[in-house]
Amino acid sequence: MSKEKRKHIRTPFACRIKIVHDSIGELLVKTRDISDxxxxxxxxxxxxxxxxxxVAGQVQGLMDDAPVLQMEVVRVEPVGVGLRFVHDD
Structure with a gap:
């Protein structure tokens, strides 16, 4: 039986995202993959x-006024972090 907990299929996708948080400041980082x-x-x-x-995140370079999204760190790996989109439902 698989231990996979993901609800969404990941798609390899490389773009730049600006993430902002008091503890890390403002960083321009690269994505590895994305899902819904x-x-x-x-x-x-x-x-x-x-x-x-x-953290607050905004895609850079694809559109002039990309929305700023709230994202929660849900997984840490040696090379980066998995961020879950936080929805205001």
Whole structure:
């Protein structure tokens, strides 16, 4: 039986995202993959915020006024973090 908990299929996708949080400042990072539920971003180990941290994120370079989204750190790996889109339902 698979231990896979993901609800959404991940798609390899590389773009730049600006993420902002008081603990890490403002960073321009690269994505590794994306799904309907979130995105994985590549970070240096010293830049990785702890699980549960909510950051603001905005795609860069694809459109002039991309929306700013709230995203929660849900998974930490040596090369980056998995971010879940936070929805205001």
């Amino acid at each position: 539920g979130g995105v994985f971003v590549v970070l240096e180990p010293e830049q990785i915020p702890p699980v549960g941290t909510v």
